[in-house]
Each structure stands twice: as C-alpha cells, then as structure tokens.
Amino acid sequence: MTDTEREFREVAGLAREAAAELAPLSRAAKDTALIAIAEALVKNTEAIVEANAEDVTRAREAGQPEAMIDRLTLTPQRIESIADAVREIAELPDPVGEVVRGSSLPNGLELRQVRVPLGVIGIIYEGRPNVTVDAAALCLKSGNAALLRGSSSAYSSNTCLVGVMGKALAQVWEDTHVPADAIQLVPGTGRESAQQLMRARDFVDVLIPRGGASLIQTVVRESTVPVIETGEGNCHVYVDAAADVDKAVAITVNSKAQRVSVCNAAETLLVHSAVAQRFLPRVLRELRDLGVTLHGDDRVHAIDDTVVPATEADWATEYLSMDLAVRVVDSLDEAVNHIRQYSTSHTEAIVTDSQSAARRFVSLVDSAAVMVNASTRFTDGGQFGFGAEIGISNQKLHARGPMGLPEMTSTKYVVTGDGHVRD
Structure with missing residues (x-):
C-alpha cells in the first residue's frame, strides 16, 4: 500500500x-x-x-x-x-x-x-x-x-x-x-x-x-x-403549432440567456413549421441582440441566412455558453423523437395553448422535469420550494x-x- x-x-x-x-x-x-x-x-x-x-x-x-x-x-x-x-x-x-x-x-x-x-x-x-x-x-x-x-x-x-x-x-x-x-x-x-x-x-x-x-x-x-x-443538461424548448408567440419568445429567451453556464439552460430550440415564420424572426433577433450565436438547420437558414449552419454535433452539445441550436419540425412527435435521441433527460419545455398537445408532450417525454409554458430555468431546488440542493439527478434510481x-x-x-x- x-x-x-x-x-x-x-x-x-x-x-x-x-x-x-x-x-x-x-x-x-x-x-x-x-x-x-x-x-x-x-x-x-x-x-x-x-x-x-x-x-x-x-x-x-x-x-x-x-x-x-x-x-x-x-x-x-x-x-x-x-x-x-x-x-x-x-x-x-x-x-x-x-x-x-x-x-x-x-x-x-x-x-x-x-x-x-x-x-x-x-x-x-x-x-x-x-x-x-x-x-x-x-x-x-x-x-x-x-x-x-x-x-x-x-x-x-x-x-x-x-x-x-x-x-x-x-x-x-x-x-x-x-x-x-x-x-x-x-x-x-x-x-x-x-x-x-x-x-x-x-x-x-x-x-x-x-x-x-x-x-x-x-x-x-x-x-x-x-x-x-x-448536472449534465442538454435541455430543449419546443414551440408548438398552437403556441402563443409572445409567451414563446419570452420563455425561449429566458431559458437560453438568463444564465448560460448552468445545467438547466436551454441548448436546443425546436419550432413547429406552422409557427416558424411568425416566431423565428422575432426570437432569433432577440437572442442575437443578447449575444447568442445561433446554429440552425436548413429550414431555419431559409428564414434567417445569418445563422451558423448546424452540424450533427450541435444537437448533442451542452454548450453552457451563448450558443443555441435551432431546428424546424413538422409535428410534436418529430420534436419528441429529436428529444429522445439527443436529450440528457434533464429538462424539456413545451410552449402551447393546446391542452391535448401539452398532455401528449408530458406523457411522451421522459426527463426529470417537463415544463409546460414555463422556462427550463425553473428546474432548481430553490425554485421548486425544496430549499438548497446537492444537484439535479438525471437518472431514475433513488x-x-x-x-x-x-x-x-x-x-x-x-x-x-x-x-x-x-x-
């Protein structure tokens, strides 16, 4: 010894x-x-x-x-x-x-x-x-x-x-x-x-x-x-077809930019194609004004050609920085499939005025916390009323x-x- x-x-x-x-x-x-x-x-x-x-x-x-x-x-x-x-x-x-x-x-x-x-x-x-x-x-x-x-x-x-x-x-x-x-x-x-x-x-x-x-x-x-x-948090915000655009902008900006170096900050934004034209120009502008670098897929780039082309690695990255990956999807199920593939099971959020969409999202997404019309930044022991915390567990046992x-x-x-x- x-x-x-x-x-x-x-x-x-x-x-x-x-x-x-x-x-x-x-x-x-x-x-x-x-x-x-x-x-x-x-x-x-x-x-x-x-x-x-x-x-x-x-x-x-x-x-x-x-x-x-x-x-x-x-x-x-x-x-x-x-x-x-x-x-x-x-x-x-x-x-x-x-x-x-x-x-x-x-x-x-x-x-x-x-x-x-x-x-x-x-x-x-x-x-x-x-x-x-x-x-x-x-x-x-x-x-x-x-x-x-x-x-x-x-x-x-x-x-x-x-x-x-x-x-x-x-x-x-x-x-x-x-x-x-x-x-x-x-x-x-x-x-x-x-x-x-x-x-x-x-x-x-x-x-x-x-x-x-x-x-x-x-x-x-x-x-x-x-x-x-x-701790590891590749967190997502999904903006549904039935989302209130004002709420969606506020929730997305807060989830990403309120504090970037924490595990409950959003790293990927998924946007339903039905609302993309109304929502993306506003939210991308606000995020860019705050200093966020945007990594978008081809459909996002078609709406705003100043975004950085997203790579496969972007979807799996916990940036912990002023970066955000953005993708347009055609359905709630497509958003859920993306989350299942890339999420670390920390926190995911849906913005929607549809109760049925919210219920389906909550039932299909298997993460430690699922937010409905609220920022991912609320996943926190103090915010939940628990007092201090040792960390946020992504696993299922204990x-x-x-x-x-x-x-x-x-x-x-x-x-x-x-x-x-x-x-």
Whole structure:
C-alpha cells in the first residue's frame, strides 16, 4: 500500500466512524453545528481569502480565462453569502426520522418506513470553492458524513474551508456531539486521489459528481461506488403549432440567456413549421441582440441566412455558453423523437395553448422535469420550494430531479411487535 493510499484510507475511515456518530443526532444538534460553521466562516474570512489568493495566483499563471478565475475567487462578500447559505440550510426541515409510510398489519405488528442517512457521501466536483461548504452543510443536515474531492485548482481554498469547518464543529462538540471528522477533504490533487474515492466501496455509500459532462461520465465509467448522476443538461424548448408567440419568445429567451453556464439552460430550440415564420424572426433577433450565436438547420437558414449552419454535433452539445441550436419540425412527435435521441433527460419545455398537445408532450417525454409554458430555468431546488440542493439527478434510481435533503437519505423499516413469532 502506498503512502497516498494509506492516507486516503485513514481519512475515509474517519468519515465512516463519524457517519455512525452523526446518524442518530437531533435536528437541534445539527442546526447548532451549522450555525457554528456559518459564524466560523465569517470570523475566518481573512485566512480564507489568503488561501484563495494562492489558487487565484496559480490560475492566472496558468493562463486560465477570467470567467474561470472569477468563479474561483472568494471575497469577503462571497464568504458572507456562503455563510448565509449555511444558515438557510439550518432552517430547513430535517428529513431524518420522517415516516414515509406506516400501518398496522393484520397480525398486530406495527410497520413504519422511516428516512435514515445514506452514510458517507463522496462528492467529486469542479470549480467554485463554495461547493465545498454547500455540500458539507447539506450532508451534515441530512445526517451524512461528507468526503469531498474538489478541483485541484481550488485545493488551497478547499483545505482552508474544511479546516475552518472542522474546528467549528470541534468547538461545539460538547453541546452537539457532531463529530469534527464528519467533513473530510480527500488528500491530494492528482487523478489518483479521485480514483481512490471512486473505488472506496468499503468506506463510501454513494458518490455524487458535480461538474461537466466529462467529469460525470468519467465517474460513471470508473466508479465501483454507487453513483447518482447529476448536472449534465442538454435541455430543449419546443414551440408548438398552437403556441402563443409572445409567451414563446419570452420563455425561449429566458431559458437560453438568463444564465448560460448552468445545467438547466436551454441548448436546443425546436419550432413547429406552422409557427416558424411568425416566431423565428422575432426570437432569433432577440437572442442575437443578447449575444447568442445561433446554429440552425436548413429550414431555419431559409428564414434567417445569418445563422451558423448546424452540424450533427450541435444537437448533442451542452454548450453552457451563448450558443443555441435551432431546428424546424413538422409535428410534436418529430420534436419528441429529436428529444429522445439527443436529450440528457434533464429538462424539456413545451410552449402551447393546446391542452391535448401539452398532455401528449408530458406523457411522451421522459426527463426529470417537463415544463409546460414555463422556462427550463425553473428546474432548481430553490425554485421548486425544496430549499438548497446537492444537484439535479438525471437518472431514475433513488432520486430524480432536484436533490434536496430528503433525496440525501435512504429508508429503513421499523417493525414493532409484542412477542410476535411467525407461524
């Protein structure tokens, strides 16, 4: 066993032990710990900013684009916002112990299915160091230990943040009994450290990747730990023949351009041929004025010859940028077939005044969220009223859609009898 493997197993073992201690604790204990973390983040702002400056300096020396550097940078104002997010998590209901269903069986046994923590949640993520705190706080609130493997570009920031949170938990341990080891950072910045986390079935109960398509698919392919896929969003807006053009323009523009670097931003626009002549000139003009590059098929190009010719790759691309693929279709079913072929099963939207068209679209489209006359940008835990989320799951097992606190739990059955034995 190498020194790196030994160090990882030590950290993962501490997380496993902490998960067992954390699981039975009350909401009051966990909330007190979260408030202590929020206060510690603000109190240690100077140290966090100094550590973050090391990451920013390395990023600049490596020639990283300013947009990435901005996402990496922590300021006192951003740290205050991160602390506020932790306080908001403390205010959310605790899912642990919730009775999902219960009944009295004919033989007199009392049956309850209750929510319980998953255990140790491993999280592999890219970019913003605020994810370190968000993920740790969500895991703690749901009774799980967090084993975090952030981006190497934010290693100094993440090390400092985890250190601050651990010290905060240690300081309130006598009041809360929340173990400081409940939040752990995977040691190392190389590929080996990520591989160790992906193969740590003895220590990790579930692995959640947060980032781009490449990261997610790598984790899915290589992990022996069960994975909840999140984030990849090749989302579609379909403008039906019966669409209100004003609504369609507003929904399309918001879905694409309100914020482009997120998984619930629209990447492809499908337009019914019956409404294309009235709708496309308006929406293409508005999108172009906002700086969106339009990639259109031949029928779109016939309406607006300034669009970039779309390629097969465009239909399958999650741009995360000011780009949008546009196609004209002759029916709702043709739009659905396109979505089935290229979608990542995140979010699809239909704009229509036809109830029958809306019902058919909803019944045929198999994605985590389907919007009717609403922007794709609403697929979000906060927008759904769930509070904070760890990510948006595209898969069908365990959790689908925005993953709030309840989705970070499993269940167990509690059966209570009075000397019952089976015949």
